[in-house]
Amino acid sequence: MRHSRMLASLCAIVLAVAGGLAASAPAAAGQRCISTPSEYRAAWQAKQVRCVAPTLFATVHSRGDSFLYPAGFAYAWAGSSDNLEAYLKLRHRYGDEPAKVGVGILSYVGFPGLESWPYPMDLAVYTLPRGVHAKVPTFAAWYRLVDLGIPRAALRELERSYARIGRDQDVVDAFEHVTGCRRDDLLAGAFPSADIGCDADFLDALTAAGPSPYEGAESTQCFANFDEQYAGRRNAAALRAVLYQCQDAGFLNTGAGIGYNTYADPLICAPAAAQSVRQRYTGHEFVLPNASLDQLPAAVDIPLDIGEPGQRPYLHEGYC
Structure with missing residues (x-):
């Protein structure tokens, strides 16, 4: 019985986050959701807010890497269509301050140490090969x-x-x-x-x-x-x-298939200290077999501007 209550509490967090995200980017009348990586890149470049089909995934990786995750990892961590919709919102809202977009995405994914993070990063947006299924990375x-x-x-x-x-x-x-x-x-x-x-x-x-x-x-x-x-x-x-x-299940990993960070949520206009723990949970996350980008049916790489280390007060003070 105690184990059932424990699982119920984990599910409550997931459902609360899912409920907030599911209504975030409905398709406009007559507009279908983005379903290909190239369509996503076009929406990104146009600073559009669009809904994204659940067949698209995203992974932030080091610039120049040919794999989703460093080649030794058996599994790559991936963000869901919820994350991809949030990234379009960041691009739309902060497009004139590109470092807020790039750092905001790294924060949303769950990177620690962002005050001084110096490494160039890209956002890979892709579809999965037939027969490959993403898994929700709970501890179980x-x-x-x-x-x-x-x-x-x-x-x-x-x-x-x-x-x-x-x-x-x-x-x-x-x-x-x-x-x-x-x-x-x-x-x-x-x-x-x-x-x-x-x-x-x-x-x-x-x-x-x-x-x-x-x-x-x-x-x-x-x-x-x-x-x-x-x-x-x-x-x-x-x-x-x-x-x-x-x-790579670091100390920010929730074990419940949703992201988290202690920094200010980039889409909530408040300092980190004024945001509740629940507000700092982010989108759904998955793991899937690690692969090189050229092994994927379709993929695009979007360079992220992360500005200069030490020049990111918004991580704590809030983005807006």
Whole structure:
């Protein structure tokens, strides 16, 4: 019964966010929704606000990369048509301040450390090959996707920790509760370590998993390393560690298939401190098999202008 209530609370958040997004960009009379990447790019260039068909997906990736995500990742994170509609709104609203558009998209996706983010990024908009299906990346979905020899009790423990956060708490607080890593240090850019309070199970699991795909490894080997070399308790902290290290489920990840950030929501005219936790949830997110752009049936790359590091006060003060 407690597990049912926990899942119900997670669903309530998802439905609340979905309800707010679903009504955001209805098709105008006589106008169909954007259904191809080239149509999306044309609407972007024209600064139009349009509805977007659910067959389109988006991933922010480093400029010059040929893959959706760095090549070692087994799965790429993807934004939904809800996200794509929000990006058109950003472009329409802040088109004369292009850095607000680019940084706003990175924030919407869930990038931390944006005050000083220096790397050029592009927005890939694409369709999926026939037979390829996007999955909602809940903790339970990861548990089914990757066999790590972790007992189901650890999954339930992890889900409970995220479902039981208080009204004024968020997923970073849940991450701290599970791993011990202090919220303020994480948001200040610190890496997980004993110095910021991370507990032994979490750190030992990170060590056992080895290098992440960001360091040239592969997700599959990272998962295998954990399964073969981790000798500690296979609990919620260990499960959270392996998702963090092997598949880029960072401390802002909700485990519920929706995005989140602690920065000001770029479409709400208020400082971050004045926005509620619920207001800072963003669009639906998916994971799908990582692929190069030329493997996709149709794709376009849209360069994002992110301005200069250190010149982004709107992240905290609000965009409007």
